[in-house]
Amino acid sequence: MNRPASTAQLAHFDAQHIWHPYGPIPAPVEPQLVESASGVYLHLADGRDLIDGMSSWWAACHGHSHPKLVEAATAQANTMSHVMFGGLTHRPAIELAHKLLRLAPGFDAVFYSDSGSVSVEVAIKMAIQYSQAIGHPERTRLATWRGGYHGDTRAPMSVCDPEGGMHAMWAGQWTPQVFADVPPARGASEQARADYLAHFDSLIDDSVAGVIVEPVVQGAGGMRFHDHELLVGLRELCDRRGILLIADEIATGFGRAGDLFTTQAAGIVPDIMCVGKALTGGFMSFAATLATAEVARAISSGPGGGLMHGPTFMGNPLACAVASAQLDLIAEGQWRSDVPRIEARLAEGLAPLANSSAVADVRVLGAIGVVEMARPVDMAVATAAAVDAGVWLRPFGKLVYTMPPYICTDDEVDRICAAIAAIVRAEETRGA
Numbered sequence: 001m002n003r004p005a006s007t008a009q010l011a012h013f014d015a016q017h018i019w020h021p022y023g024p025i026p027a028p029v030e031p032q033l034v035e036s037a038s039g040v041y042l043h044l045a046d047g048r049d050l051i052d053g054m055s056s057w058w059a060a061c062h063g064h065s066h067p068k069l070v071e072a073a074t075a076q077a078n079t080m081s082h083v084m085f086g087g088l089t090h091r092p093a094i095e096l097a098h099k100l101l102r103l104a105p106g107f108d109a110v111f112y113s114d115s116g117s118v119s120v121e122v123a124i125k126m127a128i129q130y131s132q133a134i135g136h137p138e139r140t141r142l143a144t145w146r147g148g149y150h151g152d153t154r155a156p157m158s159v160c161d162p163e164g165g166m167h168a169m170w171a172g173q174w175t176p177q178v179f180a181d182v183p184p185a186r187g188a189s190e191q192a193r194a195d196y197l198a199h200f201d202s203l204i205d206d207s208v209a210g211v212i213v214e215p216v217v218q219g220a221g222g223m224r225f226h227d228h229e230l231l232v233g234l235r236e237l238c239d240r241r242g243i244l245l246i247a248d249e250i251a252t253g254f255g256r257a258g259d260l261f262t263t264q265a266a267g268i269v270p271d272i273m274c275v276g277k278a279l280t281g282g283f284m285s286f287a288a289t290l291a292t293a294e295v296a297r298a299i300s301s302g303p304g305g306g307l308m309h310g311p312t313f314m315g316n317p318l319a320c321a322v323a324s325a326q327l328d329l330i331a332e333g334q335w336r337s338d339v340p341r342i343e344a345r346l347a348e349g350l351a352p353l354a355n356s357s358a359v360a361d362v363r364v365l366g367a368i369g370v371v372e373m374a375r376p377v378d379m380a381v382a383t384a385a386a387v388d389a390g391v392w393l394r395p396f397g398k399l400v401y402t403m404p405p406y407i408c409t410d411d412e413v414d415r416i417c418a419a420i421a422a423i424v425r426a427e428e429t430r431g432a
């Protein structure tokens, strides 16, 4: 096997030998080769620059190579990139926990992990261990609503949408969880919300340890938005039944939906909260599971005598240092004006697309713009149309969407809208 050297050879080698998300080997379409990324731009090996309309899967909220994050990573790499977390600790982990707990009042304990999926695994373990500790070992299941996405490892997959999601082929392979209907869309009437919550409540039985949801925005399971009041209703339901509420804020946390956390905007504190993605400003993989004092203390006095999880790279100092710098950027608060600015610009730019016969719905919330098509898009055609317009987008199913970096200028948001319009036109032509 010759060592690949040219851009074409590198992309070809990749397609033949390297798995990409949910893809086959060999890949039918060769991936774009990115040489570097700065600000809102991905710089391709062939010389083209693309606006990263995805914030690299909703994580790079301040764009790429932010100088403050690079500085934090470089300083930490020069000091100590990693030490085990069993029996040892370090300043970056402590500083980060202090900042996180200040940003999220009501929580008292932080568990660090390597990815969003693992933080959800940990949250589910917490709920089950908590139930054992309070004398309810029969509570081993989770309740959720359809249309959710919580990650790709086993326990998170079990609470993803059981049919429409990415994991339908695994159905029947793990604990059958309790699934309520998809929540009513944002703007539902008070009666519709009350009926929905009654339906959710009717499904809860003695086997349920807690409720897990993506609050306000269901992301990879369908890019649907719902009202904050539903979270208030779920909080009340969990309190009444003495079970835990887990909020997966991995996609929504740190301003993406317009507020620091959607649960805070709803005026509730969940018992457990997962954060990831933008926790490091998309700089590197890292996540955390936050728990209230009651949950942490109960688990610690329960049968295991502690939380039964402890990955090798737990509390990685490099990731903690970057996340700490990211939380400083969040605390500075520029996002508080940027996200509503982007929201208004996306709403204006995407609204005309609702007139296309190829489009079923257009919706915008915070720095999230969604165009739901009438039928599934041809991913290769759609991606090519966006790339030709100078923008990187990654539609799935019927959904063409953007989650731009908060630092996007108005002009760059307009270019993203133009790229989405190009995809709609391509789909119109395909359907003609």
Ligand SMILES: Cc1ncc(COP(=O)(O)O)c(C=O)c1O
Residues within 6 Å of the ligand: 115, 116, 117, 118, 120, 149, 150, 151, 152, 214, 219, 220, 248, 249, 250, 251, 276, 277
């Ligand atoms: C709401 C939510 N939870 C969990 C995850 C899984 O996170 P990760 O991909 O970092 O494992 C995702 C990823 O898209 C997500 O959107």
